[in-house]
Amino acid sequence: MELDEEPVAEPNTPVDWRQPYLVYLLREVLPTDQTEARWLARHAKSFVIVEGELYKQSHTRILQHCIPIKQGNQLLKDIHGGVCGHHAAPKTLVGNTFC
Structure with a gap:
């Protein structure tokens, strides 16, 4: 930016x-x-x-x-919407994705 x-x-x-x-x-x-x-x-x-x-x-x-909030929300949707979906540890995914 x-x-x-x-x-x-x-x-x-x-x-x-x-x-x-x-x-x-x-x-x-x-x-x-x-x-x-x-x-x-x-x-x-x-x-x-x-x-x-x-x-x-x-x-x-x-x-x-x-990244902007809008892009961050889309990133989370992409991560949680994958093949593993809600089975992957959600708190760990968010922790690794965002600082």
């Missing part, structure tokens, strides 16, 4: 959760609310930008690609 692209907020469309991290990591701009600013600065330490894309670095230093 390029930062130059401004997300268009349509009614009932959730704001891209990655945007505050991208703005902070690329431009070092924090929210005006002091509590939000502290929270973002603290949590942003585990995120990195690689070739314009946001990644979260796990405690084992593995980079996990950050």
